[in-house]
Amino acid sequence: QYVIMNGDTLEPLKIVSTRGMTVDTQEYHPEPRVAAIVASHEHPEFIINIKETGQVLLVNYRDIENMQVTTIDAARFLHDGGWDSTRRYFLTAANQSDAIAVIDSRERKRVALIDVDKIPHPGRGANFVHPKYGPVWTTSALGNDKITLIGTDPEKHPRNAWKVVQVLNGQGGGSLFVKTHPKSRNLWVDTPLNPDPAISQSVAVFDTAKLDAGYEVLPIAEWADLGEGPKRVVHPEYNKAGDEVWFSVWNRKDQNSAIVVVDDQTRSLKRVI
Known part of the structure; x- marks a missing residue:
């Protein structure tokens, strides 16, 4: 209901x-x-x-x-x-x-x-303007490592509208969220449900202007320095200005969790909360 x-x-x-x-x-x-x-x-x-x-x-x-x-x-x-x-x-x-x-x-x-x-x-x-296909909307997946880009402009790019225009390969399956910002060239992809701790505890980031170059991996959970626990990195969110990306690092209820703030331009650690 x-x-x-x-x-x-x-x-x-x-x-x-x-x-x-x-x-x-x-x-x-x-x-x-x-x-x-x-x-x-x-x-x-x-x-x-x-x-x-x-x-x-x-x-x-x-x-x-x-x-x-x-x-x-x-x-x-x-x-x-x-x-x-x-x-x-x-x-x-x-x-x-x-x-x-x-x-x-x-x-x-x-x-x-x-x-x-x-x-x-x-x-x-996540929405951004693809250098070849125009405006696209992006989804990741739980069941595989693919990040799928779909054309969304039926007026100026009708040949690409509502079609899969490109598929990227990320770190692995188990992704829940993708994120970017109008002021950024970064496309962030989490993988918190991947069975490999090295993947579930990190995040992949693509340059939307150079998608074929692949992704960079940032060790978000390592930066949080929480000690033991699953430390799953999940749900990137931008601040209003679009210059910071905030990540949740989830642990068990009897362990410490954290929020990790990353500088969007330099992709470097800014703060751990």
């Missing part, structure tokens, strides 16, 4: 069931989960991923007593996703279907369902 709440008080205003039929086999699912929820920049709508049924719901909240819901068939096991650079198109991973669905939030329809390699996991994904 999903709940529409008062934005000021968080009072629940309407609870809506997500039970329904799967998009592929047309079987009834009694308890499909809600995954990503994002707010449309085009209409007064929430865009909601229903995981097990594979549907994307566009829920118009202007009048919840006469609520209008657009149901879009995508692919099963929808999870997380994010906007392209224009904030018109929502790209979301159906991770067990090995696909990326593209939703046009302005026209309220699916424009593409893109096949990718095993278990994509983009987080919100």
